[in-house]
Amino acid sequence: MNANGQPVALVTGTSSGMGLHAAVELARRGLTVVATMRDTSRSAALTDAAAEAGVELDVRVLDVTDHEAARACVDGVIADHGRIDVLVNNAGRGAVATAEQLSLDEIRDQLEVNYLGPVALTKLVLPHMREAGSGTILTVTSVGGAVGQPFADAYCGAKFAVEGFMQSLAVVMLAHGVHVSVIEPAAVASDFVGNVARPGGAAAPGAADDPYAGQLAAYLARSAGAFANAQTSSDAAVAIVDAALSTEHRFRWQTSEGASAFVGLSLADTDGSRVLGATRGWIETSPN
Numbered sequence: 001m002n003a004n005g006q007p008v009a010l011v012t013g014t015s016s017g018m019g020l021h022a023a024v025e026l027a028r029r030g031l032t033v034v035a036t037m038r039d040t041s042r043s044a045a046l047t048d049a050a051a052e053a054g055v056e057l058d059v060r061v062l063d064v065t066d067h068e069a070a071r072a073c074v075d076g077v078i079a080d081h082g083r084i085d086v087l088v089n090n091a092g093r094g095a096v097a098t099a100e101q102l103s104l105d106e107i108r109d110q111l112e113v114n115y116l117g118p119v120a121l122t123k124l125v126l127p128h129m130r131e132a133g134s135g136t137i138l139t140v141t142s143v144g145g146a147v148g149q150p151f152a153d154a155y156c157g158a159k160f161a162v163e164g165f166m167q168s169l170a171v172v173m174l175a176h177g178v179h180v181s182v183i184e185p186a187a188v189a190s191d192f193v194g195n196v197a198r199p200g201g202a203a204a205p206g207a208a209d210d211p212y213a214g215q216l217a218a219y220l221a222r223s224a225g226a227f228a229n230a231q232t233s234s235d236a237a238v239a240i241v242d243a244a245l246s247t248e249h250r251f252r253w254q255t256s257e258g259a260s261a262f263v264g265l266s267l268a269d270t271d272g273s274r275v276l277g278a279t280r281g282w283i284e285t286s287p288n
């Protein structure tokens with residue numbers, strides 16, 4: 001609790017979509033919310049939604065790929081609010097291209113935003129949460145963090161990576177009272193599709209000699225169908241906030257039944273309890 005008796009949440013990527021709605025929903029449920037975004041001149045949609053909900057947010061600038069800025073941001077939140085109880089690693093971006101169409105720099109960009117960004121912020125908040133003996137770190141991954149999908153090689157690779165990092169960390173932090181988990185949306189209506197990177201390269205999508213053109217066209221048509229029935233950002237944000245504030249601590253959440261069913265294609269452990277149950281015993285310390 002901060003000086004106002006409220007837990008403090010830090011949310012990334014709040015200029016649009018799920019991050020915007022999750023920031024407002026967390027404030028509606030009584031948390032002090034630090035809502036971050038790359039460009040605060042684009043905060044109008046967020047501040048309008050907050051005003052409509054009758055809540056106030058502390059809006060700050062943060063590009064999650066700028067690790068010095070992340071350090072300054074976390075230090076600033078601790079200085080001003082005294083603590084961070086909930087970190088929602090929401091910022092992320094897709095890339096539609098298959099391996100041959102991706103340069104290593106484009107793959108690295110996907111890792112920077114979807115993997116290293118959340119990992120670096122997690123490392124920055126962990127000491128504060130561990131010393132407090134409590135805290136929640138929730139990372140918005142994707143069904144693509146469990147199920148590889150065509151033309152999402154770099155995106156799914158980065159989302160798988162962040163899930164592996166968080167699952168390994170989760171079992172260690174349990175003993176310190178810090179809950180580390182991921183939440184996997186399926187198709188959600190947001191700015192995501194518009195913001196997706198469409199890398200060029202040797203076999204640029206859409207080029208006349210593109211050997212993948214037919215497959216990409218089929219994929220994009222299928223994807224458009226999925227997004228026509230997408231979950232709303234505000235619905236998905238409620239699921240994110242429910243997971244962040246839940247007293248039922250599990251590693252893996254999905255934002256919808258459809259997302260759970262899809263993740264079930266790859267996983268027999270859709271809530272993560274089997275893996276955490278198995279690895280927990282490996283690091284049990286005997287009481288002194």
Ligand SMILES: NC(=O)c1ccc[n+]([C@@H]2O[C@H](COP(=O)([O-])OP(=O)(O)OC[C@H]3O[C@@H](n4cnc5c(N)ncnc54)[C@H](OP(=O)(O)O)[C@@H]3O)[C@@H](O)[C@H]2O)c1
Nearest residue numbers: 013015016017018038063064091092142187188190191192
């Ligand atoms: N929509 C879907 O179907 C879907 C499905 C599964 C998972 N997800 C995941 O859900 C999360 C939220 O996405 P969304 O659907 O709400 O899409 P969105 O509307 O595009 O929101 C993504 C947010 O991330 C921000 N962002 C991107 N790069 C950033 C950076 N380097 N530093 C800080 N912020 C950055 C964007 O800010 P700018 O305005 O500055 O670009 C935006 O606010 C992402 O992690 C995404 O991968 C989305």
